[in-house]
Every structure is written in C-alpha cells, then in structure tokens.
Amino acid sequence: MPTIKSSYLGNLRTESEHLQSSVKILTDAPVDNNGKGEAFSPTDLVASALGSCMVTIMGIVANRDSVSLDGLTWEVTKIMQGSPRKINEIIVDFNWDNPITDTSMIQKLKNAAKTCPVALSLDSEIKQTLNFNF
Template sequence: MVKSTGTYLGGLNCQLTHGPSGQTIDTDAPKDNHGRGAAFSPTDLFCAALGSCMVTTMAIAAKNRLGRDIPGVKWEVTKEMSTDAPRRIVRIACQVWMPFPKAQDPEGILERAALACPVKKSLAPEVETPVVFHWPE
C-alpha cells in the first residue's frame, strides 16, 4: 500500500506529496473551471497517469517477455470533459509512438500490455479510451 498526502495551498492550488519518495506535484484548477491553469489540474493528472501507466506496463512486459527495454517510447493523452453536469472526464484519447518497428513485437505483447494497464482497468466503462499505436516502418 502506498500513501500520498496533500495540502490545499489556497487559490485553487494543492500540493501532493508521494509518501515513499517525498516528491511533490502541484495542481491548479483549469482555466475553464475558475483556475489559472498554472499546473496540472486533478483531471489532467488523472489522464496523464493513464499514459504513464500504459507505457510503464509495456516496459515491464518488454523486460519480462521480450528481454529488452523500450526507451524512447512517447505518448500523448487528450482529455475531454463533459459539457453537461456533473463535470467529469468523458474521453481520454491516447496515442503511443514506438521507437522501433512492430516486427520487433510480432505477437503484440506490448499493445496488449498497454491496454491491460491498472489505470485503464480502473476507469469506469463510460469513459471512452481509444488508443492508437504508431509504429515506424
């Protein structure tokens, strides 16, 4: 079990602290919800966690099943919020760019690992999460 803590700093800003490492992350409310957008909003952080989790899970699968590391993988997540109440995330579109050809993973181990990551599996089914993998020729 991992514990994190947080402190509300005022002005719609929070500081989160990761218990084991002591690292901190600041959040700010987004511009479209009374904030300045000066840092990740809580929902931005949530969506960014999906991309990070997918690639981390891919890296674990690459190490364990392919015997290699996968440095250079890049990703992008695009968050879409509801236009009706209650305010919520309705779609997280993900793109993942691989630094090597798909021929190096002919069985699709990495894509399956990404799609089975813990964050993706924890999302409500109502949240759309399309994922596109880009492999160089």
C-alpha cells in the same frame, strides 16, 4: 500507512506529496473552471496516469522479453464533458520511431497497455482511445 499526503494551498491549488519518495505535485484548477491553469488539473493527472501506467506495464512486458522500448513516446488528450463536468474521453497516441518488427511482441505490448491497472480502474463510461503508431 498512507501513500500520499495532500494540502489545500488556497486559490484552487493543491499540493500532494508521495510519502515514500517525497516527490511533490501541484494541481491547479483549469482556466475554464475558475482556475489559473498554472499546473496539472486533477483530471489532467488522471489522463496522464493512464498513459504512464500503460507504458509502465508495456515496459514490464518488454523487460521480461529483453526488448527495449527506447524511443517510445506518447501524447495524451483529455476531453471533458460539460454537464456533469467529468472526463468523457482520454486519447493516448503512442509513437515509436524505431519499433521492433516482431508482430507477436507488438501485440503483447498493446495488450499490456489495454490491461494496465489505471485502464481497468477507470469508469467504463470514460472512452479510452489508443493509437499505436508503430
């Protein structure tokens, strides 16, 4: 059974629907690639997926050990390569204003992030730079 159903809407825009939840996402080509840049580009979604996957797996580890990740935020920077046009690097900056002080747990969280399914699925040519500001 499919997970996602998508349609081309014209003008370099697509719509994808997550079939289980009916949540929809639009994509638009970026301005530097003939688009309007009015929505996530497909490569933006890849970069966003990396950060979200990392935090999801960190959350699973934290929940298992009764640790709260409240206040954890992250910013993702995607760096494109010109020719061929592809993602060259994804930088994820994790920020946590009130982190836990258990160094063992912090290391577990970092390891969880580095081994999330998206991180392991991306081509090894895509540099993944992670900054844990906690």
